[in-house]
Amino acid sequence: MKQTLMGNDAIAWGLVHANVDMVSGYPGTPSSEILGVVQKIKKQLELPIYAEWGTNEKVGFEVAYAGAIAGKRTCATMKQVGLNVASDALMSASYIGNLGGMLLIAADDPGFHSSQTEQDSRVFAKFARIPVLDPATPQDAYDMVKQGVALSEKFQVPVMMRPVMRVCHAREIIEMDAETNFKPNEGKFVREVSRWAGVPRDGRLRQGHEVLDRIETIKQYNWEELLAPEFAKCKGGKLLILTSGTGYAFAKETLDDLGLKADIVKIKMPYPLPEAKIREEFEKYEQVLVIEEPYPCVEEQLAHPKLHGKNTGTMHLIDEMKKEHILKAFQSMGFYAGANIYEVPKLDLGFEVPARPPALCPGCPHRDIYYAIMKVFKKRKSIYPSDIGCYTLALSQGAIDSILCMGASVSMASGFSLADPDKTVVATIGDGTFFHSGIPPLLNAVYQGHKFILVILDNSTIAMTGRQPTPERFHQAIDIGKIVEGMGITCMEHTYSYEMQDNIDFMKTVKTQFESPEQKGPLVVRVKQFCILDNERKDDWVPGIFAEVDPELCVACDQCTTVYKCPPMAYNAEGKIEIDPFLCAGCGGCLDVICPTDAFIVDEKKTEVKS
Amino acid sequence: MRYQVVIAGFGGQGVVFLVKVLALCAGNRDIPFLGTENHGMSQRGGAVSCDIKVGDFSNPVIDNGQADLIIGLDANEALRNLHLLKQGASVISNAKEAFPALPFEVTLVDANAKALNNEFPIQGLNVFMLGITLAKVEGFPFSVEEVKQAITQMNAKVAQQNIEILDMAMEYAKSL
Numbered sequence: 118m119k120q121t122l123m124g125n126d127a128i129a130w131g132l133v134h135a136n137v138d139m140v141s142g143y144p145g146t147p148s149s150e151i152l153g154v155v156q157k158i159k160k161q162l163e164l165p166i167y168a169e170w171g172t173n174e175k176v177g178f179e180v181a182y183a184g185a186i187a188g189k190r191t192c193a194t195m196k197q198v199g200l201n202v203a204s205d206a207l208m209s210a211s212y213i214g215n216l217g218g219m220l221l222i223a224a225d226d227p228g229f230h231s232s233q234t235e236q237d238s239r240v241f242a243k244f245a246r247i248p249v250l251d252p253a254t255p256q257d258a259y260d261m262v263k264q265g266v267a268l269s270e271k272f273q274v275p276v277m278m279r280p281v282m283r284v285c286h287a288r289e290i291i292e293m294d295a296e297t298n299f300k301p302n303e304g305k306f307v308r309e310v311s312r313w314a315g316v317p318r319d320g321r322l323r324q325g326h327e328v329l330d331r332i333e334t335i336k337q338y339n340w341e342e343l344l345a346p347e348f349a350k351c352k353g354g355k356l357l358i359l360t361s362g363t364g365y366a367f368a369k370e371t372l373d374d375l376g377l378k379a380d381i382v383k384i385k386m387p388y389p390l391p392e393a394k395i396r397e398e399f400e401k402y403e404q405v406l407v408i409e410e411p412y413p414c415v416e417e418q419l420a421h422p423k424l425h426g427k428n429t430g431t432m433h434l435i436d437e438m439k440k441e442h443i444l445k446a447f448q449s450m451g452f453y454a455g456a457n458i459y460e461v462p463k464l465d466l467g468f469e470v471p472a473r474p475p476a477l478c479p480g481c482p483h484r485d486i487y488y489a490i491m492k493v494f495k496k497r498k499s500i501y502p503s504d505i506g507c508y509t510l511a512l513s514q515g516a517i518d519s520i521l522c523m524g525a526s527v528s529m530a531s532g533f534s535l536a537d538p539d540k541t542v543v544a545t546i547g548d549g550t551f552f553h554s555g556i557p558p559l560l561n562a563v564y565q566g567h568k569f570i571l572v573i574l575d576n577s578t579i580a581m582t583g584r585q586p587t588p589e590r591f592h593q594a595i596d597i598g599k600i601v602e603g604m605g606i607t608c609m610e611h612t613y614s615y616e617m618q619d620n621i622d623f624m625k626t627v628k629t630q631f632e633s634p635e636q637k638g639p640l641v642v643r644v645k646q647f648c649i650l651d652n653e654r655k656d657d658w659v660p661g662i663f664a665e666v667d668p669e670l671c672v673a674c675d676q677c678t679t680v681y682k683c684p685p686m687a688y689n690a691e692g693k694i695e696i697d698p699f700l701c702a703g704c705g706g707c708l709d710v711i712c713p714t715d716a717f718i719v720d721e722k723k724t725e726v727k728s
Numbered sequence: 729m730r731y732q733v734v735i736a737g738f739g740g741q742g743v744v745f746l747v748k749v750l751a752l753c754a755g756n757r758d759i760p761f762l763g764t765e766n767h768g769m770s771q772r773g774g775a776v777s778c779d780i781k782v783g784d785f786s787n788p789v790i791d792n793g794q795a796d797l798i799i800g801l802d803a804n805e806a807l808r809n810l811h812l813l814k815q816g817a818s819v820i821s822n823a824k825e826a827f828p829a830l831p832f833e834v835t836l837v838d839a840n841a842k843a844l845n846n847e848f849p850i851q852g853l854n855v856f857m858l859g860i861t862l863a864k865v866e867g868f869p870f871s872v873e874e875v876k877q878a879i880t881q882m883n884a885k886v887a888q889q890n891i892e893i894l895d896m897a898m899e900y901a902k903s904l
Contacts, residue, residue: 121755230767254762254786287788288751288763288780366787373786440791461793461811466828470807473738475774684773699840699850700740700773 118295124255124284127291128222129154131262134294137192137220138301139167139184142177143553144582145196146231147285148224152194153585164299170585173523173553174199178206178221182275185219186313187306190266194222197238202523202554204241210275211245212324213312214331217302218269220262221247221277224285227411228437233505233522235435237412238279239361243388246328248335249277251362251387255289261385272335281410283363283437332389340391344384351380353401356452361387361415363438364408371443375453390418399423404450406431410438425450475510476684480649480659480702482613483508483574487516488681488711489620490543490572493628499541502529504555506547507581507648508574514682517545524554530639531558531567541631542569548597549579549587556600562639563604570631573597573643580648601641613646615660617710649702662705663723668693670716681711698723729759730783731869732790736809737801739773742854745882746799747778749858752878753870754782764788775805782869797868799861801853803827803836820861822853835864835904842900852893855879859897864904872898 122130128151132140140155142148155168167184171177174195181191195203200223207221223238242249250265252258258280269276315324351357356379358368365383372379380402384390387409399405399421407416407426416426425431431449433442440459447453477484490501491514503509503517504526511517519529530544546555551573559571575597579585589595601608609630611623631640647658671693677686678694685700686707694716703724707717733750737743747763754761763780779790795813800806800821807827813819819832822839837860843850862872876894880887 119755119758121751283764283788286765288747289761289788290755290758363787367789369786439789440787459792459794464810464830466807470804473773473775473804475739478740478773698844 118293120291120293121288122255122291123150123288124258124280124286125150126154127255127259127293128262128278128280128285129158130291130293131259132192132220132266133158133162133164133166133297133299135220135263135266136190136300136302137166137218137266138189138304139181139191140194141167141169141171141180141191142194142222143171143174143199143202144579144585145174145199145224146582147226147280147282148194148196148199148222149582149585150285151222153583158297162297162299164297165301166299172588174203175206178203178210182206182210182215182219184304185215185217185269185275186213187304188217189302189304190218190270192220192222192266195224196232197223197225197236197241198232198234198522199223200238200241201236204245207241207245207247207275211247212321212328213315214273214327215269215275216273216307218266219275220265220269221275223277223279225279225281225411227281230282233520235411237410237414238277239387239414240412242277242279243414243418246332246389247275247277248272248339248386249279249388250385252278252280252284253360253363253365253383255284255287256291257385258284259291259293272331272338274331279362281363335386336389336391339386339389340394343386344382344391344395347382348398351382351398351401354380355403356380356450357382357399357402357405359384359395359405359407359415359419361407361409364410367438367440368408368443371440371447374440374458375444375447375455377447377453379452384415387415388418390415392419395419396421404452406446406450408432408438408443408446411435474513476513476682477507477510478649478702479684479700480704480706481507482576482646482649482658482704482706483511484514484681484683485615485617485620485706486572486574486613486644486646487511487514487545489617489624490545491516491680492621492710493624494541494543494570499543500533500537502526502533502542502544504544504546504550505581506550506579508545508547511545514680523550524558526550527555527562527571528558530569530571531562531565534567534569543572544569545572545574547580548573548575548577548589551597552588559601559639559641560604563606566638568636568638570627570640570642573641574646575643576646576648576651577654578648578651580650584648584651597643601643606638606641609640609642611642611644613644613658615662615705617706621710649704659703660705661703661724662708663698663701663703663720664696664705664707664717665720665723666694666696667716667718670712670714672714672716674713676713677707677711677717681707683707696720729869730781730785731867732779732781732795732797734777734779734790734795734798734809734812735801736775736777736798736805737854738805739767739776741776741801742851743776743778743801746854746858747780749875749878749882750780750782750870752881753874754780756874756877759869760784762786762788775808777805777809797861797865799857801857818865820857820864822857833865835860835901837900837904848893848896849889852890855890855893856897859894860901860904862894863898863901
């Protein structure tokens with residue numbers, strides 16, 4: 118049956134059609150839609166599937182992995198940096214293996230579209246010594262999900278699939294099973310202590326040998342089932358192109374665009390590679406080029422004098438694949454002597470198109486809370502570590518000094534407070550990230566008595582990745598305030614107010630408390646907020662008070678465009694600030710405090726219509 | 729047939745809706761296509777563009793000098809993506825002011841002014857611009873009926889309103 122689908126939809130259908138009983142994971146672009154779509158299919162077709170978010174990737178992985186030990190077919194989904202969090206579990210899971218099947222989906226993001234690193238999960242699979250499949254298109258991804266689950270059962274080890282953003286977020290017509298006849302697998306834990314609880318040294322050494330033997334077996338499978346049929350189609354000649362994932366699609370199209378012919382091999386399983394067998398094929402060619410991203414994973418396994426790629430400086434080393442990179446590689450290898458058809462003359466518009474960097478949404482309460490923090494805790498006397506989430510965008514308000522990885526705001530607040538005790542450290546973290554990995558560093562700060570302020574921006578959703586629920590939303594009894602109090606410290610509570618002075622007054626009480634002699638250790642503050650895109654809750658919060666500018670009062674002082682930074686505010690042709698009526702969310706946040714001349718006034722007409 | 733379209737705007741304008749509509753048009757006729765989205769971390773407000781390549785392609789990204797058409801929901805976002813166009817390509821854009829002289833077939837409409845004038849709700853900006861495209865771009869690969877069918881498949885509840893906006897835009901385009 119043909120369906121028009123996005124890659125992540127295709128992956129979700131693949132999981133259902135592969136009879137995967139349990140899907141667990143943590144949201145992260147570009148992987149986030151997979152689990153959500155499984156949930157939708159499950160609901161529509163009333164299937165007996167467990168499809169739920171874990172509190173972080175490690176938890177998500179372990180839930181799915183235990184299911185696979187007990188004979189179920191399972192899957193864990195996450196983005197590439199999420200795999201770092203789950204890596205402790207993955208490394209041992211490779212030694213221990215499973216009786217059922219487990220597919221680990223780690224979605225990569227070459228080009229840093231929405232990730233802090235460009236790391237290559239195929240290399241992680243190699244590090245963990247588990248096989249990895251690399252789809253080139255959404256269709257490949259659908260097919261490889263089924264293949265990956267079957268391979269995991271066959272070889273009794275977790276199998277990774279690594280789609281990149283251009284697979285997850287690509288759309289095409291997918292040929293998929295016409296019918297969904299979901300067959301659940303029986304879950305039955307079989308006690309085998311020496312395997313499921315293998316300990317150092319003997320138990321794990323034995324399993325280590327098993328890993329090595331297994332990898333050799335999988336190499337042979339890779340050759341016989343996946344690679345030999347591909348090489349059988351090849352003719353030999355000047356150039357052999359080896360590709361992994363989207364490299365295939367980019368290479369094929371570049372050849373088409375340039376009117377060139379060369380043998381292209383799609384390497385579906387870029388680790389483990391049967392190196393010797395592949396190198397034998399090189400004899401039929403003058404040169405070999407590897408096209409893969411983002412790391413030289415295939416290239417480093419195959420190292421050979423004829424081989425060109427990233428390590429020979431032939432292909433780009435960082436940032437997303439482009440056909441132009443391949444064209445240039447062809448030029449440098451003497452395979453193409455024509456012009457660079459992807460180079461276009463620069464059009465002179467007579468002006469620079471202004472940048473439109475990502476910004477907090479109009480009406481987002483994070484903006485107001487950061488404004489209040491900055492107003493009370495002066496920049497010169499403070500350090501502002503922050504974390505991963507929408508609120509990271511408060512960078513543009515100058516309200517963030519450091520970002521490392523999930524949960525690091527809290528432990529870095531500890532470190533900064535020790536290293537530079539003269540400054541007040543004000544850390545910010547969202548509720549999703551606090552649950553993910555903010556709790557252990559807070560425990561650490563309490564028991565070591567590190568003195569800083571931690572502001573938990575609690576909008577009860579994982580907003581950045583598409584508003585997945587957080588534990589407290591799902592289960593009302595999980596209360597952040599009680600978690601903090603359970604550590605033996607108080608949690609100051611504030612409810613976001615669209616009247617800015619309320620937020621500022623609250624931050625002043627935080628400052629007073631922090632500076633009082635009885636304050637020892639961390640001071641935790643929880644601000645109850647909402648997400649402006651959260652249709653379930655936003656109407657309870659947004660007052661529907663729309664703003665306009667009194668041009669007589671606006672003195673073009675830049676305060677709103679540089680400090681408050683709400684996207685609808687921009688200068689008009691008369692040099693006065695104007696509010697884009699289509700963008701204003703009616704939050705009323707700008708009416709108080711932020712304009713030194715009070716030029717923001719209520720747009721009575723619009724406000725009346727809305728109310 | 730090979731036809732490459734860039735849809736450019738910013739978060740919240742419904743850029744992705746349009747690429748889904750065109751994807752359905754291609755899918756319904758069983759023409760191969762590849763689409764992709766280009767956006768950073770922003771939920772709303774940052775630059776967003778989508779590529780759709782209809783015909784025999786293998787990767788979804790549009791390279792410099794390759795696109796046949798840009799549909800700009802915002803003037804600056806259309807201008808930001810001009811390098812993707814091939815010679816003689818079409819530009820359909822929402823814009824307040826005229827563009828500088830460009831080597832393309834340019835059609836501009838001040839759709840924001842029409843929305844402010846309550847001629848259509850701003851949420852229908854994307855469909856309005858698609859209507860202008862259908863009326864003005866020769867060689868656009870999909871018919872009005874195909875687009876209407878896809879719009880209905882996307883969201884039956886608001887299909888009637890969207891189709892009215894599409895018709896209104898096509899009628900208005902006659903005056904351009």
